[in-house]
Amino acid sequence: MKDDWQLRLIQLLSVPGMMLAFYLHLFHEGVLIVGCKVGSIFDCGSVSGPGAQYASIGPVPVAFIGLVGYAVIFLLTWLRDWDSPLMDYLPEIMVAVTGFAFLFSFGLTILEAVVIHAFCQYCVVSAVLVVILFGLALSYWRGVKAEGA
Numbered sequence: 001m002k003d004d005w006q007l008r009l010i011q012l013l014s015v016p017g018m019m020l021a022f023y024l025h026l027f028h029e030g031v032l033i034v035g036c037k038v039g040s041i042f043d044c045g046s047v048s049g050p051g052a053q054y055a056s057i058g059p060v061p062v063a064f065i066g067l068v069g070y071a072v073i074f075l076l077t078w079l080r081d082w083d084s085p086l087m088d089y090l091p092e093i094m095v096a097v098t099g100f101a102f103l104f105s106f107g108l109t110i111l112e113a114v115v116i117h118a119f120c121q122y123c124v125v126s127a128v129l130v131v132i133l134f135g136l137a138l139s140y141w142r143g144v145k146a147e148g149a
Helices: 005-028 044-048 062-076 085-116 121-148
Strands: none
Touching: 005 044, 005 062, 005 085, 005 121, 044 085, 044 121, 062 085, 085 121
16 A cells, blocks of 8 residues: 555554553552542542452453553554565454454443443543544555555
């Protein structure tokens, strides 16, 4: 594809996503304390803190899942540079991976709103990043399809 600006932007935005997820993972593990506004509707501790009921899926912290997800998205953007055999399917793979991340983040945000009754401001930023990544992946996919038509 001649113009793959969407992939480069996805690559760029996945870096702060990884940093944010790593930060939240360290918070979940009790390694550091996050600066989070407590009160009203924001309470990072009850959403993603060490003792938070919904901060893990089994033994795996949600923040770690996010870290892996952002890392996978970041690595996928390099497939074009590696001239990988998967390059033919890269638009579909990007839509599938970012689409899964979108649905996962959407589910977690609903959980925050309906069950926990509190939001983690960092989790909200991550969810917004995922929405942007998904939109960029869809734009990339449409561009590749239009170019091939």
